[in-house]
Amino acid sequence: MSDFDAENESVETSAPIALVDSANIETLIHTVRGQQIMLDTDLARLYEVETKNLNRAAARNADRFPEDFRFQLTKEEDESLRCQIGTSKTMEGRGGRxxxxxxxxxxxxxxxxxxxRSEVAVQTSISIMRAFVAMRHFLAENATLFERLRGVELSQAAFQQSTDERFNQVFRLLEGEVEKPQRIFFAGQMFDAFSLLTDLVGRAEREISLVDGYVDVHTLNVLAKKRKGVAVTVYTSGNRLTQGDVDVFNAQYPQLTVRRTRTFHDRFLILDSATAYHIGASLKDAGKKCFGIDLIQDEELTKMLIEKLKLLDEHQTA
Structure with a gap:
C-alpha cells in the first residue's frame, strides 16, 4: 500500500449521494474553547457516513489531527452545548452514544x-469550507456588537443576527474574491488557501496543467477536487510522488500524468490551456507561510507558457 493510499483510507457508505446546501451549514457551526467547530455527528451526516467510522478514520491518521484540529468535548462542554442548541436535530441525533x-x-x-475518500466528501468539502469562511467574514464585520456579548451569548447572538439574505451577500462576496487578479495569504491561512486552490481546480472543464517542483500526496488532495473527466498533467522536478501514488490517484480520479523537468523555478497553474496563475508557494505548503496567487493577465505571456509546456510534452513523448 502506498503512502497516498494509507493516508487516505476509504470510509464506505451505501447512502445516496446528496448535494449539501452551504447556506445551511452555518447553523451547525458552534463556539467551543473560543474556536469555531463542528461536531462529529453533524459532519458524519453531511458526509453520509456513520459517526464511529468518521472518528475511526481520524484516529487512524492521528498524526494529522493534533489537539487544535480535533478534540473531545468534556462533560461540561457537552452539557453547555446541549443547552445552547436545545432540542435541535443535531443534538437529538447524538442520543445513546x-x-x-x-x-x-x-x-x-x-x-x-x-x-x-467518498464521493460525498468531495461534493461537500467545499461547501463546508465556504461556510466557515463566510462565518468569519460575518463575525469580523460585526465585531463591535459582539464585543458586548460574553460566553454563550456570543454564539447565540451571531445566529440570531444572521439572516438568509445576509449570508447570501457574504457568499456572493466570497465568490467574487476568487476573481481578483491578486491574492495574498499570510502564515496560518491554510484553510483559506486550500479553499481558493480547490475552487480554481474545480473551474477547469477539460484539462489542468500544474508546474510545481515539490509535489507530493498533499498536492493530490487539492487536485482531487477537479471535475470528473478533467485530465491533469503535473510538471515537477521532485521525486516525492511515486508511481504507486499516481496509480492510486488514477484509480479514482483519472487521468493524472506526471512529467519530470527542471526547466521551471516558479509554480504555475493553467486551466483549459487558457487561464494561467502564478503561485508563490508549492500547493502542498499553501498557507504555511505568506505567499501570493496572481492571475497572469497578459495573454501573450500565457500563450508562451503554454507553448513551453507543449514542447516539453512533445520531447518526452517522442
Whole structure:
C-alpha cells in the first residue's frame, strides 16, 4: 500500500449521494474553547457516513489531527452545548452514544476531507469550507456588537443576527474574491488557501496543467477536487510522488500524468490551456507561510507558457 493510499483510507457508505446546501451549514457551526467547530455527528451526516467510522478514520491518521484540529468535548462542554442548541436535530441525533462527542476545528475539517475518500466528501468539502469562511467574514464585520456579548451569548447572538439574505451577500462576496487578479495569504491561512486552490481546480472543464517542483500526496488532495473527466498533467522536478501514488490517484480520479523537468523555478497553474496563475508557494505548503496567487493577465505571456509546456510534452513523448 502506498503512502497516498494509507493516508487516505476509504470510509464506505451505501447512502445516496446528496448535494449539501452551504447556506445551511452555518447553523451547525458552534463556539467551543473560543474556536469555531463542528461536531462529529453533524459532519458524519453531511458526509453520509456513520459517526464511529468518521472518528475511526481520524484516529487512524492521528498524526494529522493534533489537539487544535480535533478534540473531545468534556462533560461540561457537552452539557453547555446541549443547552445552547436545545432540542435541535443535531443534538437529538447524538442520543445513546457511549462516549463524549469530538469537535473538529476549521483546520481539522480541512484535513478530514483528505482522509475521507467518498464521493460525498468531495461534493461537500467545499461547501463546508465556504461556510466557515463566510462565518468569519460575518463575525469580523460585526465585531463591535459582539464585543458586548460574553460566553454563550456570543454564539447565540451571531445566529440570531444572521439572516438568509445576509449570508447570501457574504457568499456572493466570497465568490467574487476568487476573481481578483491578486491574492495574498499570510502564515496560518491554510484553510483559506486550500479553499481558493480547490475552487480554481474545480473551474477547469477539460484539462489542468500544474508546474510545481515539490509535489507530493498533499498536492493530490487539492487536485482531487477537479471535475470528473478533467485530465491533469503535473510538471515537477521532485521525486516525492511515486508511481504507486499516481496509480492510486488514477484509480479514482483519472487521468493524472506526471512529467519530470527542471526547466521551471516558479509554480504555475493553467486551466483549459487558457487561464494561467502564478503561485508563490508549492500547493502542498499553501498557507504555511505568506505567499501570493496572481492571475497572469497578459495573454501573450500565457500563450508562451503554454507553448513551453507543449514542447516539453512533445520531447518526452517522442
Amino acid at each position: 457511549r462516549y463524549l462527542p469530538y469537535a473538529y476545528t476549521e483546520q481539522g475539517i480541512a484535513m478530514l476531507s483528505g482522509v475521507l
